[in-house]
Amino acid sequence: MASQEFARLPGFRDFPPEEFARRAHIQRAWRRVARRYGFEEYDGPPLESLGLYVEKSGEEIVGQLYNFVDKGDRAVALRPEMTPSLARILAERSRGLSKPIRWFSMPQLFRYERAQRGRLREHFQWNVDIVGEAGVAADAEVAAIAIDGLRELGLTADDFAARVSDRRLLTALLGVIGVDDDRLGVAFAVIDKIDRLPEDKADRLFADDVGLDDLQIGALRRMLDASDLDDVAEIFGQDEAVAPELQRLREYVAVLEAMGLGDFVQLDLRIVRGLAYYTGIVFELFDRKGELRAICGGGRYDRLLERVGGEPLPAVGFGLGDVVLGELLADRGLIPAYERSxxxxxxxxxxxxxxxxxxxxxxxxxxxxxxxxxxxxxxxxxxxxxxxxxxxxxxxxxxxxxxxxxxxxxxxxxxxxxxxxxxxxxx
RNA sequence: GUGGGCGUAGCUCAGUUGGUUAGAGCGCCGGAUUGUGGUUCCGGAGGUCGCCGGUUCAAUUCCGGUCGUCCACCCCA
The missing domain is CATH 3.40.50.800 (Anticodon-binding domain)
Incomplete structure (x- = not known):
């Protein structure tokens, strides 16, 4: 046994050659795919000022920050996600860059919480973003990269899929159902965890906290259960607030279908995602067997750059971590055997x-x-x-x-x- | 943050109903083979039985705590 005094910190990994080879295998695939789409690689410092996250990321992240006060009395944090750093970097120099900006990175990220399967205190995350383009083609391009990143490693449509939603569509639908504007946030929160709640408990929350009657809850559930845009259109398509949102998501899916990635895409209006800064289409990649945590999450965040003090540029991107992905690859026998040569x-x-x-x-x-x-x-x-x-x-x-x-x-x-x-x- | 399982060699694990020098397989090092590998055979190194404390004549074994790890919850980038 190694001396406990010098033991590896909990939730952190060593990468002796065999594990390093696995990590390199994954990261090489990520880099190949991003380059194939013409994206440029960038990075930033692993340590940022605490304020970058406290003010911009939303409450849920702050509680898990790996933060401390440095020797210059600065409140700092190891980066828990890449998007705020990207926003900060672009706030300084986006004015001089041709748009759309298409950048990717593979930062090591940190969070301070108890480690468990699929979640450590440190991981590598593939971040891909398009900044300066508001159209759905950019949303679809980014989703296609995420899907191709997994395909490049040998995974197929039998192994994983993308669940897609849109906050604007969901907002319009909730409006039709009769959710008050000031209850939207609460409704999002309940929908976000609906899979983890017993049905009656969720219904009670919809009734008590969101203020819906039985009829409205029935309509809400039909909407959330829809796995196809046609199903949603059939019930809500006539509404003038819903129709344009529906149309946008249709275009998004059509782009992915035209690429030949249609088998990977399914509608799921329960995908809300925790981050406060998402504003439009959001998606998650998950394993079809449902054994693991989400592999990847992303979406549109059109307000963030402006909030960090930069140009008001629309943006869309995703983060895809190496831990859950590594487990999926191992389960499917897709990690190449390590050989010295x-x-x-x-x-x-x-x-x-x-x-x-x-x-x-x-x-x-x-x-x-x-x-x-x-x-x-x-x-x-x-x-x-x-x-x-x-x-x-x-x-x-x-x-x-x-x-x-x-x-x-x-x-x-x-x-x-x-x-x-x-x-x-x-x- | 809450609850539970598990900590014996580098790895996977036996074992000790509390009692002298704690074992196996794989791996590692050396030799058989002073100009020919992967097989085989022989030998060797490597463990304060996670750590601290308690009970006891005696603790790796029983008890408590602690740390680590895994699982579930919470939360989720």
């Missing part, structure tokens, strides 16, 4: 070949090959054993006889076949 392992027969072996190794490395050799004198058998263990594709044996003739023995470690080749022709 070398192009060449160089075996010296005796100490006399040392200099020649070092020269050969370095020439090969200069040409981009992955090369290793024993760092101390060992028998040939031992060196071959090490070469096999380290995943060498080939071994180059440098011996006194061969060296005299200007050749080395190349041994293919898969077939076991050996041949002599001139030392200058290797690689």
């Amino acid at each position: 070398l192009d060449y392992f160089i075996v010296s027969v005796s100490e006399d070949e040392r200099a020649a072996a070092l020269r050969l190794a370095h020439d090969l490395r200069d040409r981009g090959h992955v090369v290793a050799y024993a760092l101390r004198i060992q028998g040939v058998g031992k060196q071959l054993k090490v070469a096999a263990r380290e995943g060498a594709k080939a071994v180059l044996i440098v011996g006194p006889d061969e060296l005299q003739r200007g050749v080395v023995v190349e041994r293919d470690m898969t077939s076991g076949e050996q041949q002599e080749i001139p030392i200058g022709d290797v690689g």
Whole structure:
């Protein structure tokens, strides 16, 4: 047992090579997909002033901030999410950037709360945002990237889907049902946790806190249960406040269908999402089996930049964490087996070949090959054993006889076949 | 923040009805093999039985606390 005094902090992870490979596998896929869509990568500091979150993120995040006072008496916090940093960065420089701004990042984020399955005190999150475009094409583009990020890792429409909603549509629908404007926030809160509440308890909240009668609650439930825009249109489509909102969401779905991603999209008006700054279409990615937490969450946040003191620019984006995703990939057998690998392992027969072996190794490395050799004198058998263990594709044996003739023995470690080749022709 | 399960070697776990030097498999290191690996055989290192306290002649074992971890709740970026 390691000394407790120096133990890893709870909720934090070490990444020895095998775990690092898993993390790199995921992050490489994220980066490939974002680049494919023409997005540019950025980052910011992991430590920000506390105020950035207290004033802009909403109450729920603040209680879980990893914050402290630094040596300069500044109230600071490790970043719990990337969007406020993005807003701050763009508030400073968006005026000089061509729109729409299409940026992505893979920050390590922190929160101070008790760790459990799918939630640690630290995780890596893929953030993708479009800033400066208010149309649904931007919403759909961002959702498509999130979906492709998972497809790139081998997941299919059988594994996951996007649940889509729109706060403006939901607001209009609640208006038709008869929810008072000043009760909208309460209604959102109840809808947000409706899946976690027993039916009668939710109904009681709708009656007591939102002020609905039985008839209205029935209409609300039909609306929330709808998994198709046509179902919603059939019941509420005639309303003039609802129709344009419905039309916008139809366009959004049509864009994703045109891309061939229709199988990944389903309507779910229960998706509210906790963050105070969302203003339009919101979505979550979740596993079809329903065993895990949401994999990804995102949506439109048109007010945020202005609130941070920047240009009033519309924005849409998502955050997708590595922890839940990693669990899903592991469950589906989609984490590649970890293997060490070398192009060449160089075996010296005796100490006399040392200099020649070092020269050969370095020439090969200069040409981009992955090369290793024993760092101390060992028998040939031992060196071959090490070469096999380290995943060498080939071994180059440098011996006194061969060296005299200007050749080395190349041994293919898969077939076991050996041949002599001139030392200058290797690689 | 609340409730519960679990902490024995690097890993997965046995075991100790409280009693002298706590075991296995895998992994690691070395040898069999001083110019040929993956198999095999032999040997070795590695544990204050999570930590602190209590009961006892004696605690890794029983009790309490604490820390860690997992699960559920709360909350959710």
